[in-house]
Amino acid sequence: MSTSERYSRQILFAGIGKEGQKKISEKHVVIIGAGALGSGNAEVLVRAGIGKLTIVDRxxxxxxxxxxxxxxxEEDVAAKLPKAAAxxxxxxxINSNVDxxxxxxxxxxxxxxxxxxAADLLMDATDNFETRMVINDAxxxxxxxxxxxxxxxxxxxxFTIIPGKTPCLNCLLKTVPLQGLTCDTGGIIGxxxxxxxxxxxxEALKILAEDWQAVRTTFVSFDVWRNEYNQMKMGKAKNPGxxxxxxxPTYPYLQKENQTKTTVLCGRDTVQVRPAKPxxxxxxxxxxxxxxxxxxxNGNPYLVSVxxxxxxxxxxxxxxxxxHGTKDLAHAKTVYQRIMG
Known part of the structure; x- marks a missing residue:
């Protein structure tokens, strides 16, 4: 199958063209998370003909x-395949030409x-803010x-974050209410x-094709059930400090002291998980x-048991x-972040 035939409709699009398609085919994208967002992002970009994709999931x-x-x-579920491998x-x-x-x-x-x-673009498809903050610092x-x-x-x-130009996620935490429910506590619709x-x-295709003027500079949020759609200008959120x-910069979230701590309790089938900050x-x-x-x-004024x-x-x-019920640190951390966000 020829490249010109495979990507002909994408090449016809004025924002990409032959030159943009060539640039896309030379780029390496890293997607962190292979769940709902990760699997969808990966499929779109692989069909678009990126050069290399690395997908990370635990x-x-x-x-x-x-x-x-x-x-x-359903076969992947029955086999309990790791998401990254599946x-x-x-x-x-879908596309054997992509590495x-x-x-x-x-x-x-x-x-x-x-x-x-080694990447041209990082894409967030995670389910927790600890990993997002590490992505941001990296x-x-x-x-x-x-x-x-x-x-x-x-x-x-x-939101699209361009180092040196836009505010980063750490800046946004003081401006935008980013935390809240998780899919395990609030559900989600397709x-x-x-x-x-x-x-x-x-946004990824704009960056990969190097059409920087087309990159959206606003923070977009929406509620598809309530028919709400909002965009916020974020230029003033950039914090010089x-x-x-x-x-x-000191890149605090790349430091060990700012990471969630997990410990297997001695003599018990239990892992303690402690957030980086109380x-x-x-x-x-x-x-x-x-x-x-x-x-x-169940619970009392001091704790909640789930x-x-x-x-x-x-x-x-x-x-x-x-x-309780595991000694696997990675699994315990996954359970914690599913519930806590």
């Missing part, structure tokens, strides 16, 4: 993923620094653009996922959210949690 395919994670099948297999069947690398594991600061140094340190994206319930948001994917991949992108949780509100999401919840299929999670007001 989880495996579950039945609840099939409602919105478009690369996976995605790689499917993507290679596709799957990394099955946690996106650590060390890994993301290595990947950022992108700033190695001067690589990255695209933030998130969705929960019927709500989604996206159209919200697809809308975020459309925004992220449109930001430790991630300011005049004297939280101040409203246990009653948190318990109500979990009950609404269908979890069996029953899951295989584990029991006890959360304290400072964000510390005990994951």
């Amino acid at each position: 989880d495996y395919v579950e039945a609840s993923n099939l409602q919105r994670q478009q690369l996976y099948t 995605a790689q297999k499917r993507l290679r069947a 596709i690398r799957a990394i099955i594991g946690d996106a650590t600061p060390e890994m993301l620094e290595e990947l950022a140094g 992108a700033q340190k190695y001067r690589v653009p990255w695209i933030y994206g998130a969705c929960v319930s019927s709500y989604g948001m996206s 159209p919200a996922v697809q809308m975020v994917i459309a925004h992220q991949t449109a 930001c430790l991630s992108c300011g005049t004297h 939280l101040k949780l409203s246990l009653q509100r948190f318990a109500d959210q979990l009950r609404t999401a269908g979890y069996k919840v 029953e899951m299929e295989e584990e029991r999670m006890v959360i304290f007001t400072d964000g510390r949690a005990l994951i």
Whole structure:
């Protein structure tokens, strides 16, 4: 199959053309997360003919993923295939000309620094803010653009971050309310996922084709159920004193002391997970959210206990949690971030 035939409709688009298609085919994109956003972003970019894709994910395919994670099948669920491996297999069947690398594991600061140094674009498809902040610092340190994206319930948001030009995610935390429910506590519908994917991949193609003037400079958010769509200008959010992108950056989220800490409790089938910085949780509100999401919840003024299929999670007001029923640190961290966001 000839390249000109395969990408003919994309080449006809004035924003890309032959020169833009050539540039796209030479670029390396790293997608962190192979869930709803990651699988959708990966498919669009592989079909668009990027040169190389690296996709990182630590989880495996579950039945609840099939409602919105478009690369996976019932066979993947039955085989408990790691998402990165299942995605790689499917993507290679879609476009064998793309160099596709799957990394099955946690996106650590060390890994993301290595990947950022060899990438043309980083794409956020994670489910937690700890990893996003590490992506942000790695992108700033190695001067690589990255695209933030998130969705929960019927709500989604996206922002394109260009080091040296736009505010970074660390800057935005003081301006935009980014944290809230997770898919495990607030649910999610497919159209919200697809809308975020459309925004992220449109920006990705602009960057890969090097049409920098077309890159969106606003923070976009929407609610597809309530028919709401908003854009915010973010230029004034850029903070010269930001430790991630300011005049004297220290890249704090690449440092070990700012990472979630996990410990197996001696003599117990339990992992303790402690956030990098203590939280101040409203246990009653948190318990109500979990009950609404269908979890069996008990508690008192000091803690909330959540029953899951295989584990029991006890959360304290400072964000510390005990994951009972496992000694696997990586799995415990995944459970924690699914519930806590």
